[in-house]
Amino acid sequence: MNVPNVPLPLLDLTFGVAAFKALAVATELGVFTELSGTSATVAVFAERHGIEERPAELLLTACTALGLLLRDDAGAYRNTDLSEEFLVRGRPYYFGGWVTLFDQRDYPALSGLAEALRGNRPVSWDPQRQESMFVPADPVMVEHFWEGMHALSAFTASRLSERLDLGEVRSVLDVGGGGGAFAVELCRCLPELRVTIFDLPFVCELTRPRITAAGLADRVDLVGGDFFTDPLPEGHDIVLLSNILHDWGEADAQRILTGCAKALPRGGALIICESFVDDDKRGPLSAALISLTMLLDTWGRNYTVPEYTAWLAERGLETERVVCLEGAPTARALIARKTRT
Ligand SMILES: C[S@@+](CC[C@H](N)C(=O)[O-])C[C@H]1O[C@@H](n2cnc3c(N)ncnc32)[C@H](O)[C@@H]1O
Numbered sequence: 001m002n003v004p005n006v007p008l009p010l011l012d013l014t015f016g017v018a019a020f021k022a023l024a025v026a027t028e029l030g031v032f033t034e035l036s037g038t039s040a041t042v043a044v045f046a047e048r049h050g051i052e053e054r055p056a057e058l059l060l061t062a063c064t065a066l067g068l069l070l071r072d073d074a075g076a077y078r079n080t081d082l083s084e085e086f087l088v089r090g091r092p093y094y095f096g097g098w099v100t101l102f103d104q105r106d107y108p109a110l111s112g113l114a115e116a117l118r119g120n121r122p123v124s125w126d127p128q129r130q131e132s133m134f135v136p137a138d139p140v141m142v143e144h145f146w147e148g149m150h151a152l153s154a155f156t157a158s159r160l161s162e163r164l165d166l167g168e169v170r171s172v173l174d175v176g177g178g179g180g181a182f183a184v185e186l187c188r189c190l191p192e193l194r195v196t197i198f199d200l201p202f203v204c205e206l207t208r209p210r211i212t213a214a215g216l217a218d219r220v221d222l223v224g225g226d227f228f229t230d231p232l233p234e235g236h237d238i239v240l241l242s243n244i245l246h247d248w249g250e251a252d253a254q255r256i257l258t259g260c261a262k263a264l265p266r267g268g269a270l271i272i273c274e275s276f277v278d279d280d281k282r283g284p285l286s287a288a289l290i291s292l293t294m295l296l297d298t299w300g301r302n303y304t305v306p307e308y309t310a311w312l313a314e315r316g317l318e319t320e321r322v323v324c325l326e327g328a329p330t331a332r333a334l335i336a337r338k339t340r341t
Pocket residue numbers: 132134149150153175176177178179181198199200203225226227228241242243244247
């Protein structure tokens with residue numbers, strides 16, 4: 001490994017938090033939505049938001065340096081292609097919901113990272129009082145979590161739909177599919193497809209309006225239940241687990257896999273869509289950092305492909321392939337086939 005002989009990379013790392021906050025505050029102010037297809041000077045922007053020109057300029061300069069805005073020679077700011085496509089509210093793959101979720105939940109929780117390390121337990125909620133982070137009593141969760149998951153997963157779901165040959169598939173069971181991103185994208189891609197979302201009852205009710213708004217109420221069923229205690233609906237060609245298993249410790253993750261394997265017919269496929277840590281545990285960076293944030297919220301971690309392959313084999317499933325979902329926030333999908341009952 002090349003040892004850097006200047007400390008600049010470390011400075012950049014410390015300011016990573018300020019970079020995230022610039023994105024989060026600009027998203028909260030609706031900067032990218034307001035600049036969609038147009039531009040504004042510092043003076044116009046400051047007046048519009050009722051703030052002084054100094055802070056307005058600092059925020060717009062930071063966003064420009066971060067590649068989120070462009071500044072022309074006359075001093076007017078407009079969106080880059082990236083922010084125009086993903087940070088304008090209403091766009092199909094609007095990512096701002098995830099930025100807001102991270103800002104409201106993970107960002108404050110990160111101050112408890114050392115405590116989570118020492119205690120080897122979640123710190124963003126109280127394990128003495130709650131069974132998991134997924135409870136209807138947490139207002140931040142209810143307001144932001146499933147909208148944030150939809151924003152995180154919509155682009156991944158479109159990539160997954162493109163990359164898999166789903167021609168013969170007629171039905172998908174999306175286990176823990178709250179947020180609805182995969183149901184919506186898969187149905188868009190395959191006009192004959194039916195999807196069943198299985199999630200906690202209160203989450204199904206949060207997700208139902210999104211499915212109705214997408215015009216898919218007749219093709220997407222929402223079934224409320226608990227994947228630890230209730231049998232999963234049977235008879236689907238594919239069972240999908242997206243960003244589920246890493247929320248749980250090894251024993252619980254394997255219990256979920258047992259339920260999924262039972263629900264699948266022989267010949268059916270199980271898809272695990274998640275960011276996997278490399279087998280040598282050296283990266284990739286995004287999976288390693290997602291895994292670290294799991295320490296704050298869960299008893300889980302991001303697992304490796306060999307770990308999943310071994311657990312699946314014990315349940316009669318063979319790993320067929322791992323597909324890379326280039327550019328997607330959730331980077332890879334493992335596809336396994338049920339070969340034994
Ligand atoms: C990290 S989110 C993933 C959402 C979605 N699959 C995606 O990738 O965008 C985890 C999901 O698991 C659901 N979940 C958590 N515990 C559950 C349980 N015991 N039974 C059913 N669903 C559960 C949550 O409500 C949430 O929708």
